[in-house]
Amino acid sequence: MHIQGKRNAVRILFILAKAGEPVKRSAPADTCLVVHAEKRLQALDFWMRNPDYLASEILNQFDADPTQKKLLKIAETVMDGDEPDIRRLAMQRFLFGAWEALDDAIATLSLPGLVKMERKYSADGSKIRQTSYYLTVEGKTKAAELEKVEPLDWYAKRAEVVAEIAGTRTGNQLKSLQYQVAQYNDARHGSLIAPIRAEVEERLAKLQVSA
DSSP: OOHHHHHHHHHHHHHHHHHOEEOOTTSOTTEEEEEEOHHHHHHHHHHHHOHHHHHHHHHHHHHHOTTOHHHHHHHHHHTSTTHHHHSOOOOEEETTEEEOOOHHHHHHHHTTTSEEEEEEEOTTSSSEEEEEEEEEHHHHHHHHHHTTSTTTHHHHHHHHHHHHHHTTOOHHHHHHHHHTSHHHHTOOTTSBOOOOHHHHHHHHHHHHHHO
8 A cells, every 4th residue: 555545545544543522332243432423534634635724713712712821822833834735635515515536545444444434325325424434443453553653643633633623523514613714615626625723823913912
């Protein structure tokens, strides 16, 4: 597998490990955490791949509650140095916002038993109603192992930030937040969503002065 494919799989593994919710009794055997709905997983992945957009939402939350000084520190870390450029993996804008096929990454994780995917269909079987991504117990163990390895530890730390900022919001709610950024909302169908590094850095600098 090429490097990009491995990177995609590692990124998704850590998203499930850090942003997944505990499974219910009806979950597939040997699973422990789950992200329900592809839309939520895509939204979380967008913030993993676009540090400037993640920092923008962190600053939005800081604006809503300026007593949360830690948010400003987190935004500073996300925007530190060349990270917004080095870590950026642009995504295309489609009908329901940023999207990229997850099939290869999920297949890579499913083959060794780290992840299980489950789909629910409409009554007539013609449409997928929901796709759920389950992290297995073995997958959780593997994520814990990789978290101790440089440079893979970066993905674990960033997934923790994304999970904290996303909270329990649904995919629709997260997408709604992302649509509030003009460059995201106005991107043409099929085009890459433009970076907003300059705008975020300017906003962060002003907040650092006034904080």
